[in-house]
Structure formats: C-alpha cells, structure tokens
Amino acid sequence: MSKDRTNDPTSPSSPGSAPAGGSSAESSWSSKPEVDGRRQVGAPALNLRGTLLFLWRQLTSMQTALILLMLLAIAAVPGSLYPQRSVNPALTEQFLAENGRWGKLLDTLGFFEVFSSPWFSAIYLLLFISLIGCIVPRLGVHLKQLRARPPRTPSRLTRFTGYTRIELAAAREGGSGAQQIDAQQIDDEQIIERARRSLRRSRYRTEVREEAGGRSVSAERGLLRETGNLAFHIALVGVLICIAGGQLTSYRGQITVIEGDGFANSLTQYDSFESGAWFDETSMPDFRFTLEDFRATYVKPGEAGTVGEPRSFEADVQVNTPGEDQVDKTIQVNKPLHVQGASMYLLGNGYAPEVTVKDPEGKVVAEGPVITVPMGDTGYTSQLVIKAPDARPKQTAVVGFFLPTGTIDEKGPHSLYPDAVDPQLALTVHQGDLGLDSGIPQNAYEVDLTSLTPVTGEDGNPVLIRLYPGQEYKLPDGTSVSFDGLRRYAAFDVAHNPFEHWILLSALVAVGGLVLSLFVPRRRVWVRVRTTADGTVLEVAGLARSDDPALEDDVRALASSLAEAQDGTPSAHETDPERPARNADHSSEGSAQ
Amino acid sequence: MINEQLAQISNLALVVTIVLYVLALIGFGADLASSTQRRSDARLADRDREEQEEARTLQPVAVGAADDGSGVTADAGGARPAAAGADAEGPNGQGAPSQGTMSAQRFAFVLSGAATVLHVLGVLTRALATQRVPWANMYEFATTSTAVVMLAFLVFSIRRTELRALGTFVVGPVLLVLLLAQTFWIVPAAELTPSLQNSHWIYIHIGVAIIATALSILGAVVAAMQLLQARHERALVERTADGEQSPEHWGRLGHVLDRLPSSTVLEALSFRIHSVAFVCWTFTLIFGAIWAREAWGRFWGWDPKEVWTFIIWVIYAAYLHARATGGFRGSRAAGFALAGFVAVVFNYTIVNTVINGLHSYSGL
Numbered sequence: 001m002s003k004d005r006t007n008d009p010t011s012p013s014s015p016g017s018a019p020a021g022g023s024s025a026e027s028s029w030s031s032k033p034e035v036d037g038r039r040q041v042g043a044p045a046l047n048l049r050g051t052l053l054f055l056w057r058q059l060t061s062m063q064t065a066l067i068l069l070m071l072l073a074i075a076a077v078p079g080s081l082y083p084q085r086s087v088n089p090a091l092t093e094q095f096l097a098e099n100g101r102w103g104k105l106l107d108t109l110g111f112f113e114v115f116s117s118p119w120f121s122a123i124y125l126l127l128f129i130s131l132i133g134c135i136v137p138r139l140g141v142h143l144k145q146l147r148a149r150p151p152r153t154p155s156r157l158t159r160f161t162g163y164t165r166i167e168l169a170a171a172r173e174g175g176s177g178a179q180q181i182d183a184q185q186i187d188d189e190q191i192i193e194r195a196r197r198s199l200r201r202s203r204y205r206t207e208v209r210e211e212a213g214g215r216s217v218s219a220e221r222g223l224l225r226e227t228g229n230l231a232f233h234i235a236l237v238g239v240l241i242c243i244a245g246g247q248l249t250s251y252r253g254q255i256t257v258i259e260g261d262g263f264a265n266s267l268t269q270y271d272s273f274e275s276g277a278w279f280d281e282t283s284m285p286d287f288r289f290t291l292e293d294f295r296a297t298y299v300k301p302g303e304a305g306t307v308g309e310p311r312s313f314e315a316d317v318q319v320n321t322p323g324e325d326q327v328d329k330t331i332q333v334n335k336p337l338h339v340q341g342a343s344m345y346l347l348g349n350g351y352a353p354e355v356t357v358k359d360p361e362g363k364v365v366a367e368g369p370v371i372t373v374p375m376g377d378t379g380y381t382s383q384l385v386i387k388a389p390d391a392r393p394k395q396t397a398v399v400g401f402f403l404p405t406g407t408i409d410e411k412g413p414h415s416l417y418p419d420a421v422d423p424q425l426a427l428t429v430h431q432g433d434l435g436l437d438s439g440i441p442q443n444a445y446e447v448d449l450t451s452l453t454p455v456t457g458e459d460g461n462p463v464l465i466r467l468y469p470g471q472e473y474k475l476p477d478g479t480s481v482s483f484d485g486l487r488r489y490a491a492f493d494v495a496h497n498p499f500e501h502w503i504l505l506s507a508l509v510a511v512g513g514l515v516l517s518l519f520v521p522r523r524r525v526w527v528r529v530r531t532t533a534d535g536t537v538l539e540v541a542g543l544a545r546s547d548d549p550a551l552e553d554d555v556r557a558l559a560s561s562l563a564e565a566q567d568g569t570p571s572a573h574e575t576d577p578e579r580p581a582r583n584a585d586h587s588s589e590g591s592a593q
Numbered sequence: 594m595i596n597e598q599l600a601q602i603s604n605l606a607l608v609v610t611i612v613l614y615v616l617a618l619i620g621f622g623a624d625l626a627s628s629t630q631r632r633s634d635a636r637l638a639d640r641d642r643e644e645q646e647e648a649r650t651l652q653p654v655a656v657g658a659a660d661d662g663s664g665v666t667a668d669a670g671g672a673r674p675a676a677a678g679a680d681a682e683g684p685n686g687q688g689a690p691s692q693g694t695m696s697a698q699r700f701a702f703v704l705s706g707a708a709t710v711l712h713v714l715g716v717l718t719r720a721l722a723t724q725r726v727p728w729a730n731m732y733e734f735a736t737t738s739t740a741v742v743m744l745a746f747l748v749f750s751i752r753r754t755e756l757r758a759l760g761t762f763v764v765g766p767v768l769l770v771l772l773l774a775q776t777f778w779i780v781p782a783a784e785l786t787p788s789l790q791n792s793h794w795i796y797i798h799i800g801v802a803i804i805a806t807a808l809s810i811l812g813a814v815v816a817a818m819q820l821l822q823a824r825h826e827r828a829l830v831e832r833t834a835d836g837e838q839s840p841e842h843w844g845r846l847g848h849v850l851d852r853l854p855s856s857t858v859l860e861a862l863s864f865r866i867h868s869v870a871f872v873c874w875t876f877t878l879i880f881g882a883i884w885a886r887e888a889w890g891r892f893w894g895w896d897p898k899e900v901w902t903f904i905i906w907v908i909y910a911a912y913l914h915a916r917a918t919g920g921f922r923g924s925r926a927a928g929f930a931l932a933g934f935v936a937v938v939f940n941y942t943i944v945n946t947v948i949n950g951l952h953s954y955s956g957l
Contacts, residue, residue: 062918069911070929073904073936080900080948087895115895243893252890304595305783313787334792334888345890493890500892507879514875518868518913547861 059126060133068127075123079114082106086113128240135233142226150207150220153526160526160541162555166563168529168536187536187566188529192217195527195540195562204525214530221523225546228516235510242506246499251275251284257291258352258369258489264288265342265494284496285321285341292316292328294349294488298418308378308418315346315490331492341496348491350374351382353402353425353483359391360478369487372402373445379415380404384425385447387434391479395434397447398481400427400465408466425467425483429455429475455479521548525555527562538562599722600782606715607736611775613708614768620701621760627697628848636839702750702757705764709743716740723782728799729789730956731945734806735774739767741807749811749862756862758852762814780956789954794884801880805873806937809905812866813934816927818850819859823924825850860923864916867930871909878902889951898952901940908933 058064083091092112096103110117157163168187196206196217204219253270257263265287267273293316299305315331321339331337337344352369359365365388372382386398405417406424413426430452436442454462455475465473465481472482522545530537540559544551695703716737720727727733746763750756789795825842832840841847853859881902882892893899912929915921921929945955 062914063920066911066914066918066921069907069914073907073911076900076904076907079895080897080944084895299783304597304781309783310787311784312790332791333787334790334794334884336887336890343890345888347890495890497892500886503892504879504883507882511872511875511879515872518872547864549861 056133059130061130062134065127065130065134068123068130071123072120072127075120076114078111079120082111082114084112084114086115124240128237131233132237135230138226139230142223142230145226146223150205150218150524153209153211153216153218153528157526157528157539157541160543162552162559163541164539164556164559166538166540166559168538168563168566188215188531191529191538191562191566192527194565195558198558198561199525199527211528211530213532214528216526216528219525219527221525222520222546223522224516225520225522226517228513228518228520231513232510232517233513235506235513238506239503239510242499242502246276246497246503248276248278249280249499250495250497251279252493252495254347254491254493256348256371256489256491258371259291259294259487262288262290263492270494283341285339287319287321287339287342289317289319289337291490292318294490296349296419296488306378310418313346313349315349315492331490342494343496345493345495346490347493350489350491351380351402351404351420351423352487352489353384353423354485354487355384355386355398355425356482356484357386357388357391357396357398358480359388359396361392362478363390363392365391365396366398369489371445371489377414378418380418381413381415383445384427385445387436387444387447389434389436391431394431395436396479397430397434397449397452398427399430399447399449400425420486423469423486425465427465427467427481428462429465429479429481431455520546521551522546523548523551525558527558538566595782595784596722596724597782599718603715603718603722603782604779606711606718607771607775610708610712610715611768611771613704613711614764614771617701617705617708618761618764618768620697620704621764624696624698624701625758625761625849625852626845628852629845632848632851698757698760701760701764705743705760706747709740709747712736712740712743719782723784725785726796726799728803729785729795730778730780730954731941732774732778732780732956734799734803734941735770735778738803738806738810739770739774741803742767742810745807745811755854758849759814759818762818763811766810766814778955778957783956786954788888792884792887794880794887798877798880798884801873802877805870805877806941808866808870808873809934809937812863812870813931813937815859815863815866816930816934818853819856819863820924820927820931821846822850822853822859823856823927826856856923860927863927863930867909867912867933871906871913874902874906874909878906894951896952897944897948897950898940901936901944905933905936905940908936 083095085092095112096107099106106112110119114120154160158165168191192208192215196208196219199206199217199219202221204221205223206217206219208215208217251274253267253273255263255270263269265284267281267284295312295314295316297311299307299309299311301307305311313333317329317331317337318326319329319337319339320326329337331344331346333346336346350372352371354369355366356364356368357366366386370384370386372384374380374382382402382404384398384400384402388396388398401413401415403413403415403422403424403426404419405415405421406413406426407416408414408426430447430449432452435448435451455477457463457476463475465475467473467481467483469483469486472480474480523542524545525542526540528539530539538559540555540562542551542555716727716733719733719736723729728737742763746759750759785795825847828842829840829847832842843850854862881899885894885896885899886892908929912926912933915926915929944950944952946957
C-alpha cells in the first residue's frame with residue numbers, strides 16, 4: 001500500500017520525516033491508499049470501465065465514508081423529532097391530523113418512517129458498500145503482511161525515536177588480532193541473541209540479519225492493531241446482515257390476559273401480530289399458560305416518592321410446555337418468561353371489572369370481565385366499553401369509566417389513586433344501531449356514539465350510573481347493569497428473533513476489534529551491534545506507527561538492559577548527542593500533524 | 594426504605610461542593626488572570642538578563658554600572674524564580690509568587706480536590722440513602738457524571754501539572770451542570786420504578802454511559818482548547834514571519850493560551866480521551882440493547898434515546914475517521930469531536946425533558 005511505502009523508514013526518501021509521519025499516518029483508523037487527501041481526479045479514460053472505476057474509487061474513499069457517516073447522523077435526527085409509525089402509530093396519526101398538508105408532505109417524504117425510508121436506507125447501504133470496498137483490499141494486504149518478515153534495519157538509526165548509542169567496553173583489551181575478532185563475534189551474537197529473546201518475550205516478531213561490520217535484529221509488533229481494525233469493520237457488516245436476517249424471520253405479538261384466564265400460543269390468540277417475510281408459523285413454540293394472579297404496588301401517601309407512582313408489577317403464571325412439567329413462574333418487568341423459541345414480556349396491565357348487562361326483557365346480553373383501557377393518568381382512570389348487539393328491543397352500548405379509587409367532581413369522573421382502594425364504575429347507557437353488521441371491522445374498545453341515543457331519566461338528562469362492587473342499577477326502561485366483581489389483566493408481548501445471538505456476537509467481536517485497533521501500539525524496534533575501529537557499538541532505536549508515547553522509554557530501557565547485561569555495570573559510555581532535541585520532539589509526538 | 598437523614602446529608606454535601614467549586618473556579622480564574630502579569634514579568638527578566646550579558650561581554654569597562662544592574666535583576670529573578678522558567682518551558686511549575694505562599698493555581702487545585710472528595714461523598718450518601726445506584730434520574734446522573742469528570746481531571750493533572758491550567762475550563766462546565774441539577778433537575782430521594790428494578794444492567798449500562806458522558810465532556814474541553822490553541826499558534830507563527838520580535842495575539846486570552854500545552858499535545862490528549870469515550874459509547878449501545886431486549890422484548894426500537902446515542906456514536910466514529918483522513922486532521926477532526934459533544938448535550942437535555950420516549954427517567 002502506498003502508505004506503507006511513504007512511511008517505510010527503509011525507503012531512502014523518508015527517514016527525515018519518519019517519526020512524525022509514522023505516528024500520524026498510522027494512527028489511522030484505516031489505511032486507505034491516500035497520502036495527502038488529494039486524489040488524482042479525472043485520470044481514468046472516459047470509457048465505461050474507467051468511469052465505473054473512478055466512481056468506485058470515489059465511493060470507497062475516506063472522504064466519502066466521512067460524508068456518509070455525517071449524513072447518517074443527520075438523517076437519523078428527524079427520526080427522533082417526528083413520531084414514528086413503527087414506534088408510536090397513534091401519535092403519528094395525531095400529528096398527521098393536526099398538521100394537514102404539511103403533515104402529508106412530511107409523510108410522502110418518509111419522515112414518519114425515517115429508518116425504513118429510501119433516503120436513510122440509501123445512506124447506510126452506500127456506507128456499507130464503501131466500507132466493504134475499503135476493507136477487502138486491506139484484508140489482502142494485511143494477510144500478506146502477517147506472513148512477511150519484519151523489514152530490514154535502516155542503515156542510519158539516528159533519526160528514529162529513542163535512538164541510543166552505547167559504546168561497549170568489553171572484549172577490547174589485549175590478545176592477538178585473530179583472537180580479538182573471534183571474541184568480538186561471539187560478543188555480537190550474544191548481544192543480538194539477548195536482544196532478540198528480550199523482544200520476543202515482549203511479543204515482537206523478530207528477524208536477525210548479518211550486516212557489514214556487525215549484525216542487527218529488526219523487530220515489529222502490533223499487527224493486531226490492523227487485525228482488530230479489520231475485525232471491527234467486518235463485524236459491523238455482520239451486525240447489519242444479522243439484523244436483516246432478524247427482520248425477515250422474527251415475530252412479535254401482543255396479548256391481553258385476564259386473571260384466571262389462559263393463553264395458548266397460536267396466531268388466532270393474538271390481539272395484534274407482526275412477523276417477517278420469511279417467518280414460518282409452524283416454528284412458533286407450542287406453549288400455554290394461565291395467569292393466576294397479577295399484583296401491583298404503588299407509592300402510598302406518606303412514603304418517599306411521588307404518591308401513586310408504581311413500585312412493582314408481578315404476574316404469576318402457570319406454564320405448560322409440551323413434554324415438560326407444569327411450572328409456576330413470576331413474570332416482572334425486566335424478568336421475562338423464556339421458553340424454547342420465544343420470550344414473553346410483561347408490558348402493561350389494567351383492570352377488568354365484571355359487569356352484567358340485562359336488556360329490558362331481562363335477558364343477559366353481556367356478562368363477565370371487561371378489559372378497560374387506562375387513560376394514562378397516575379390514578380389509572382380507565383375507559384370501559386361494552387357492546388351488547390343482542391339486546392332487545394334495541395342494541396345497547398354501555399360506556400364510561402372504571403375508577404380504582406374513584407371520585408366525581410367538576411373535572412368529571414376520575415381516579416385519585418391507581419390501586420383498587422375504592423373501585424367504582426361511572427357509566428352511561430346508549431341504544432341504537434351499533435353498526436356491527438356493516439362488515440367494517442371495529443375496535444372492541446371503542447364505540448361510535450353519534451348514531452346512538454343515551455338512555456335518559458325523568459329530567460331528560462342522560463342517566464349517569466355510579467356503581468360499587470355488588471351493586472345493580474335499573475334504568476327507567478328496564479335495562480339493568482350490575483358490577484359483580486373486579487379482576488386485573490396483564491398485557492404481554494411475545495417475541496422471537498432467531499438472529500439475536502448472532503447480532504450480539506458480531507457486536508462483541510466489533511467492540512473487541514475496536515479496542516485492539518485503538519489501543520494496541522504498532523511499532524518497530526531495531527538493535528544493531530557493529531564493530532568499528534573505536535570498538536563495539538550498540539545502537540537501539542524505534543519507530544512508532546501509531547499513537548505510542550511509551551515507545552521512547554521502552555527503547556531506552558531495552559538499550560540500558562542490554563548494556564548492563566553485557567558488562568555488568570550500568571552503561572557509563574552512553575552517548576546520545578540528540579537527546580535534548582529528541583525530547584522536545586517527543587512532547588509533540590504521538591500525533592504530530 | 595429511604596433514609597431521609599442520609600438523603601439530607603447528601604443534599605447538603607452537594608451544596609457545599611458547589612460552594613467549593615465556585616472558590617476553586619475563582620482560584621483558577623485568578624491564576625489565568627495573572628498570565629499577563631507573569632508574562633510581562635518574565636519578559637522583563639529576560640530583557641534584563643540579556644542586557645546584563647551584553648553589558649558583561651561588550652562593556653567590560655563599565656563595571657560599576659553593570660554591577661548595579663545585575664543587583665536589580667538578581668532581585669527580580671529571585672522573587673519570581675519560576676516565572677522565567679515558565680516562559681521557556683510553558684506552563685510548568687507556575688510556582689509561588691514568593692516562598693511560603695500558595696499560588697492561586699495550587700490553591701484552586703487543592704480546593705477542587707477537596708470539593709471532589711465532598712462531591713463523591715454526596716453521591717455515595719445519596720446511594721446509601723436510597724439503597725441503590727446513584728443514577729436513577731436526571732439529577733443523580735448529573736451529579737455522578739460530573740464527579741467522574743472531576744476525578745478524571747484530577748487523575749490526568751495530578752502528574753501532568755501543565756494540564757492544571759485547564760482547571761477553569763473543567764471546573765466551569767462541571768459547576769454549570771451542578772447548578773442546573775441543583776435548581777432544575779433535583780428530585781427527592783426515592784426508590785426505583787419497576788422498569789429499573791430487578792436488573793443488573795442498571796449498574797452496567799448506565800455506569801458505562803456515565804463514564805462515556807464524563808469523558809465526552811472532558812474531551813470536548815480539550816478539543817475546544819486545541820482549536821483555540823491551533824488558531825493562536827498559526828497567528829503567532831504568521832506574526833513571527835512578519836518579523837515581530839515577541840508576537841502578541843488575542844491579548845489576554847493569548848497570554849492564557851501561551852501557558853497551555855501546544856495544540857499537538859492537546860490533540861493527542863483529546864484523541865486519547867475520545868477513543869476511550871468511543872469504546873464506552875459502543876458498550877453503552879450494546880449493553881443498552883441487551884437490556885432493552887430483556888425489558889421491552891426488542892434489542893432496538895428507535896426510541897429517541899436510542900436514536901441519539903446512535904447519532905453520538907456515528908459522529909464520534911466520524912471523528913476517528915477524520916483523524917485518519919488527509920485534509921481533516923487536526924482542527925477539522927476536532928470539529929467533529931465537538932459536534933459529537935453537541936449530540937451528547939442534546940441527548941441529555943432535550944431528549945430527557947422535551948421528547949417523549951421509553952427512557953423517561955428524568956423524574957421531572
């Protein structure tokens with residue numbers, strides 16, 4: 001790669017700038033073949049192949065990646081500012097209703113489905129194509145580098161980080177010429193071997209080379225940095241693929257279960273259900289459960305915290321899975337039920353008062369617990385709708401509120417506290433055509449009152465029924481409503497994503513690679529022993545190829561330990577003509593721009 | 594369950610902490626304000642020394658006059674031994690104005706150390722009072738993450754004394770956040786809501802998020818100083834090239850910047866902080882996804898908090914890439930880091946208080 005070429009200290013042109021160049025360029029996140037950010041634009045010929053090549057180079061360039069990253073960040077912003085259909089459909093509809101043409105325009109542009117909109121998808125797909133185009137060539141280069149031997153020791157080490165020169169006192173006195181040279185060579189070998197072993201221990205890859213007048217060991221460390229970098233990027237592609245796989249095969253459904261009732265896992269039992277294109281219904285695990293009990297506790301008056309704030313939700317369930325014993329489990333928030341192939345989460349709860357409605361003829365037209373919908377206040381004021389299409393002479397609807405701790409004042413009927421301290425119903429009865437025969441599917445929790453007439457009392461006003469448990473109310477026309485008892489219900493999500501574990505695995509590989517690519521220093525260290533007319537000289541130097549402030553100290557420590565091992569005394573002959581200058585250099589090293 | 598007495602001690606400790614931070618800020622500010630004075634003192638000393646040397650070498654005859662002069666300079670040099678050194682060496686050892694008294698910076702540093710100890714105690718007593726982690730609402734998140742910022746700053750600058758000059762720019766933001774927390778975000782000590790109970794991920798996910806936020810704050814301070822310093826240095830180089838002897842730029846601010854480490858040193862520091870921060874943000878996302886899957890049945894749902902943490906992550910990723918891209922290194926990359934910090938601030942303030950989502954734990 002061109003970067004290696006420019007930073008390679010062995011190339012004759014670069015030693016002067018090597019330390020600075022080495023640290024800045026190698027701090028890189030990626031080793032794109034870019035040297036100074038300028039590319040040769042327009043160089044290829046104007047044929048199709050050339051144009052495509054040119055576009056491909058543009059797409060895989062680092063600047064493009066940068067722009068795409070920033071675009072991705074900016075494109076995600078509206079996804080948090082406008083309500084999203086996938087997150088909160090009701091809020092989205094409300095926004096559309098309130099904003100008329102502006103809302104419609106935004107809707108056409110995909111602002112309510114940002115994360116599946118064409119423009120958002122285009123950005124991240126281009127980003128990932130750019131990423132793949134960038135890492136594939138790097139992968140090849142890196143694999144080659146992993147097998148290659150450390151590069152040759154540069155002939156002049158003086159310009160490198162931590163350069164230390166030590167004149168060795170040993171093996172210089174007396175003896176005949178031949179003997180002296182002999183001793184000298186053993187000496188060289190010993191020092192170099194010691195240096196090599198010491199570097200090997202510090203996980204350097206080493207290479208000993210014979211040179212004119214001596215020998216040297218060239219050591220390299222930190223290839224893990226690039227390995228980690230590549231692993232990070234490849235794992236990100238893995239995350240994306242696994243997410244796509246999950247989208248296609250996962251499912252998610254909502255159910256509501258009243259205390260005492262059961263649920264069996266099949267499509268017909270769900271209130272709502274969504275699944276991916278490749279979802280296979282037969283893969284749904286066959287489990288069933290009964291909701292034995294649901295408990296909720298709230299902050300009581302006098303306790304610390306906001307009165308009425310929830311403190312715990314617990315659902316006791318009896319679970320049956322084929323081929324296994326029945327088990328009792330308690331599902332809480334953060335404690336879902338896991339069965340083979342699915343998980344069930346407690347996500348909501350409410351009250352289901354037992355109400356019996358009789359028509360004027362005395363026939364029971366509605367009976368049993370009715371799921372009420374909490375309106376979102378702390379008191380759990382809940383909406384109740386009962387439709388009785390079988391009532392005669394007219395179809396009947398009972399609508400109103402269930403109040404766990406009820407009061408009726410100028411604000412109308414509402415609840416003061418979420419727990420069922422003083423449960424009551426506040427209802428009105430309406431008669432007419434419920435419209436159930438029209439064939440248009442209706443929401444079970446809503447009723448259109450415009451086509452119905454309220455049952456009125458003697459004063460002509462609609463009769464407001466207020467009921468406590470065990471009470472019954474008879475309307476002037478003979479219709480009766482009774483409040484027989486109270487149960488609670490729990491709302492669960494059942495979901496399964498077969499790719500979840502693979503996504504987690506990819507993400508962990510990515511973060512592992514990230515840590516390596518950020519914190520493993522990549523460096524080279526050279527040790528050379530040379531015999532000159534003055535005696536034997538030991539030289540040690542290093543080259544940082546990433547932010548690596550510890551290199552200088554490590555190089556000097558190696559030099560002095562080698563010198564000490566050689567003559568048993570701390571090196572008295574250490575000469576380092578450039579040391580002050582080096583130090584000044586070093587303060588700005590690490591990121592020299 | 595809630596120990597009200599401990600909760601009150603915690604509140605009191607944090608109020609006193611704020612007072613101490615104010616004093617520390619005054620100390621750091623006084624130290625910076627003396628930059629101009631110190632600079633001119635150092636230059637005077639330099640000039641005197643030069644004159645003295647000139648006198649010695651060129652005018653060996655005028656011994657008496659030179660003696661007088663040297664007497665004066667020796668005095669000045671003795672009174673401010675560190676000043677002359679500081680000019681050459683940068684912000685190192687901004688020593689005592691005279692022996693035995695504390696310099697403003699040392700005073701501020703010691704005071705912010707004491708304040709941090711009290712700050713941490715305040716956070717710990719809050720945790721003890723509630724019998725849980727001290728990060729279940731916006732107020733607690735603010736007090737805990739600012740404590741981490743201060744601890745990180747102290748750890749960084751206890752050995753690298755030249756970084757202490759950054760004190761004003763660290764204690765200032767910390768104080769601002771604490772004041773906001775104490776006036777707008779404070780909520781009484783209370784137990785956890787069900788969605789935060791029964792999960793060890795509250796320790797891991799939010800713990801990492803706090804570290805990530807603290808590092809982002811520190812990183813932004815350093816990156817901002819780096820940007821200022823780089824512009825300042827460029828201007829100084831230009832003026833030197835124009836032939837000015839001792840160039841000045843940006844007046845008092847310039848004198849302050851002269852004492853801070855060079856832009857390359859700040860850049861390296863900023864990169865180191867941001868790279869750790871990026872890893873922390875990555876873990877925040879991963880742990881958050883794991884928790885979301887346990888709590889809400891899906892690992893990712895584009896909740897506003899998730900969206901903004903994703904945005905933060907992407908911008909910091911862009912910063913790391915920018916640093917390795919020709920034409921973007923240095924100042925431009927620092928711009929990306931600051932953009933990331935803007936996203937952090939948005940995620941913490943607007944997303945918590947204005948935008949409605951599943952991460953509604955501000956307690957407001």
